[in-house]
Amino acid sequence: MILRRPFFWIIAAAIAAFAAAPLGGDVELRESLLLAAVYITLASNLNIMLGYAGYVNFGSIVFFGLGGYFCIWFMNSLHWGLVGAVLAAGAAVSAMAFLFGLGILRLRGIHFALATIGVVEAVMAFVTTFEPWGGSTGIYLSTELFQALGGPAAALWTIYYLLVGVMGLSLYLSYFVKRSKFGVGLRAIGQNEDAAVTLGVPAPRYKAAAYSLSAFLPAVAGGLYFFKGAFIQPADAFDLTLSTEAIVITMLGGQGTIFGPALGAYLYEELRGWLLTSATFANFQLVVAGVLLLAIVLFAPGGLMGLIYRRFPRLKRVLE
Amino acid sequence: MIGLLASILDGVLVGAVYGLAAMGITLIWGVMDVVNLTHGAMIVAGMFGVYLLVDATGVPAYAALAPVLLAGFAAGVALYWVAIHRVVGQPPLMSLLATFSVNLVLIGLGTALWGTVLFNVQVSLPGFSIGRYTFPGTHLMAAVLTAVIAGALYLFLYRTRLGKAVRAVAGNREAAELVGIPTTRILALSCGLGVALACVSGALIATLFPFTVLSGDAYQLKSFVVTVLGGMGNPTGALLAGLALGLLEGVATPFMPVSWTLVLEFVLFVVVLIAFPGGLLSVRLRRRRP
Numbered sequence: 001m002i003l004r005r006p007f008f009w010i011i012a013a014a015i016a017a018f019a020a021a022p023l024g025g026d027v028e029l030r031e032s033l034l035l036a037a038v039y040i041t042l043a044s045n046l047n048i049m050l051g052y053a054g055y056v057n058f059g060s061i062v063f064f065g066l067g068g069y070f071c072i073w074f075m076n077s078l079h080w081g082l083v084g085a086v087l088a089a090g091a092a093v094s095a096m097a098f099l100f101g102l103g104i105l106r107l108r109g110i111h112f113a114l115a116t117i118g119v120v121e122a123v124m125a126f127v128t129t130f131e132p133w134g135g136s137t138g139i140y141l142s143t144e145l146f147q148a149l150g151g152p153a154a155a156l157w158t159i160y161y162l163l164v165g166v167m168g169l170s171l172y173l174s175y176f177v178k179r180s181k182f183g184v185g186l187r188a189i190g191q192n193e194d195a196a197v198t199l200g201v202p203a204p205r206y207k208a209a210a211y212s213l214s215a216f217l218p219a220v221a222g223g224l225y226f227f228k229g230a231f232i233q234p235a236d237a238f239d240l241t242l243s244t245e246a247i248v249i250t251m252l253g254g255q256g257t258i259f260g261p262a263l264g265a266y267l268y269e270e271l272r273g274w275l276l277t278s279a280t281f282a283n284f285q286l287v288v289a290g291v292l293l294l295a296i297v298l299f300a301p302g303g304l305m306g307l308i309y310r311r312f313p314r315l316k317r318v319l320e
Numbered sequence: 321m322i323g324l325l326a327s328i329l330d331g332v333l334v335g336a337v338y339g340l341a342a343m344g345i346t347l348i349w350g351v352m353d354v355v356n357l358t359h360g361a362m363i364v365a366g367m368f369g370v371y372l373l374v375d376a377t378g379v380p381a382y383a384a385l386a387p388v389l390l391a392g393f394a395a396g397v398a399l400y401w402v403a404i405h406r407v408v409g410q411p412p413l414m415s416l417l418a419t420f421s422v423n424l425v426l427i428g429l430g431t432a433l434w435g436t437v438l439f440n441v442q443v444s445l446p447g448f449s450i451g452r453y454t455f456p457g458t459h460l461m462a463a464v465l466t467a468v469i470a471g472a473l474y475l476f477l478y479r480t481r482l483g484k485a486v487r488a489v490a491g492n493r494e495a496a497e498l499v500g501i502p503t504t505r506i507l508a509l510s511c512g513l514g515v516a517l518a519c520v521s522g523a524l525i526a527t528l529f530p531f532t533v534l535s536g537d538a539y540q541l542k543s544f545v546v547t548v549l550g551g552m553g554n555p556t557g558a559l560l561a562g563l564a565l566g567l568l569e570g571v572a573t574p575f576m577p578v579s580w581t582l583v584l585e586f587v588l589f590v591v592v593l594i595a596f597p598g599g600l601l602s603v604r605l606r607r608r609r610p
Contacts, residue, residue: 050413054411054413056413056416056417058420103590103594104590106594107590107593107594109412110355110412110416111548111593113355113412113416114355114544114589115589115590115593117537117540117541117544118541118544118586118589118590119586121537121538121541121582121586122582122583122586122587125579125580125582125583126583128579129577129579129580240427240534244420244424247417247420251417283431283432284428284429284432285428286424286425286427286428286431287424287425287428287429287432288428289421289424289428290421290422290423290424290425290426290428291421291425292421293417293420293421293424294402294403294418294421294422294425297407297414297417297418297421298403298406298407298418301414
């Protein structure tokens with residue numbers, strides 16, 4: 001039974017902590033935790049491709065950005081409610097990812113990684129010239145839409161709790177995928193794709209499913225995130241910084257683990273908060289992220305969880 | 321009709337430079353099986369190298385190519401020792417992430433120093449005219465210089481001992497080690513050459529079009545498309561495929577907005593990888609040179 005496993009409850013406790021921490025009305029803490037929840041969502045879902053199947057996806061930001069665009073467009077042009085719009089956005093992006101995945105996931109290893117870089121460039125080029133989505137100027141939402149959620153202040157709280165929910169679902173999704181036959185198949189692909197195919201793992205279908213599955217929740221998070229700002233434009237939606245941060249966080253925490261990306265996201269958010277307040281470093285955020293990633297890849301490819309496991313092997317029984 | 325022909329011819333001239341850039345990526349890929357994701361950043365470094373040299377000393381842009389080439393070589397050797405040496409022979413995930421992180425550092429430094437505004441390098445060369453159409457002199461000059469550099473690379477790889485060693489390491493690293501070739505130094509040398517090619521092609525592109533710190537991504541994507549078209553690890557194929565891509569852009573430009581050519585090229589990239597994983601040109605070239 002999955003309910004007997006301690007890790008199930010560790011995730012539940014983490015969600016409860018996120019939900020309870022800003023209850024005192026601390027808005028600054030809430031904003032910081034909101035960003036951490038977005039990071040955890042992006043990193044956990046990226047981890048399904050990167051950590052389990054060993055396929056690096058440089059274009060995970062496309063899911064987030066497209067989710068934002070679909071959601072804002074549904075609300076602005078079709079006048080849908082927030083929840084309906086984000087769910088539809090998630091489904092639309094997931095379906096697109098599946099169709100795309102069937103094509104590009106026939107590519108393996110390096111070629112897949114290069115194709116994901118191409119996906120970012122191609123989608124950005126498309127959206128920047130797509131007039132119904134406002135081209136390069138983007139779409140503004142009328143702030144009146146916040147009235148439906150009880151005014152701007154209450155709406156921000158609603159968005160925060162929805163994002164925490166999305167984060168929790170991401171963690172559980174990673175957990176259930178890892179425990180399932182599907183997850184075992186993905187990890188077999190990650191270790192040796194030829195051997196996995198020989199043993200009967202339907203690699204292209206599994207990879208496409210993983211790609212599509214890892215698109216849904218980031219798209220929902222993107223919808224909520226851009227609804228919060230009431231504005232979306234290509235430069236923000238497909239921000240290079242955010243997509244690299246997802247990779248740095250996953251590698252920092254430990255690829256292939258579930259607790260790792262969450263830990264990495266929390267630490268990275270702390271580090272970022274500290275860097276942004278120090279005037280010298282505010283401009284050098286990408287540089288710091290790059291140096292950090294290089295150090296992890298060269299000296300600790302297992303990330304923090306790898307180091308922790310080596311020091312305390314018994315923790316392997318509790319953490320995933 | 322003549323307009324289209326002119327556009328195609330101009331596309332081919334620019335395509336030669338894409339070929340030169342792709343030779344840089346294909347050389348590293350072929351020799352050490354590492355995809356250099358700093359390629360785009362190195363192209364931008366070449367652009368800014370020319371811009372800064374011209375701005376500071378007032379020399380003509382073409383005189384700045386030699387220092388950029390040398391600096392690029394040094395940067396490539398440094399890149400090898402800093403980021404690539406430890407991950408050669410490891411799963412592709414590691415080398416991708418290692419070069420990607422250096423790319424982040426370079427792009428981060430670039431945006432912190434220069435922001436993302438447009439720069440351009442002033443070059444005055446007379447154009448040449450065919451009927452009503454005038455080709456920019458810079459485009460012709462870039463194609464000629466590309467031919468010179470590509471020729472020099474060919475002579476190096478096929479007519480010198482060191483070039484032979486590079487090809488030996490690309491063919492089989494262990495066997496090369498066994499016959500006494502210092503493979504690690506050859507890997508560093510190849511990385512230097514690859515990055516030098518990226519920088520010098522960036523320098524040439526800077527004489528053609530305005531650029532920003534973030535321009536590298538689009539040219540890097542073009543380089544991948546060209547590399548895949550020409551066959552991985554095949555410099556001659558890369559040059560020919562570069563001309564082919566330029567030709568395609570020349571045909572497409574009159575009919576669609578410029579930003580759409582990237583989408584078209586990306587689709588081409590995926591289709592070619594799925595249909596011809598060995599590249600379109602590789603089969604024939606390999607047979608000719610056994």
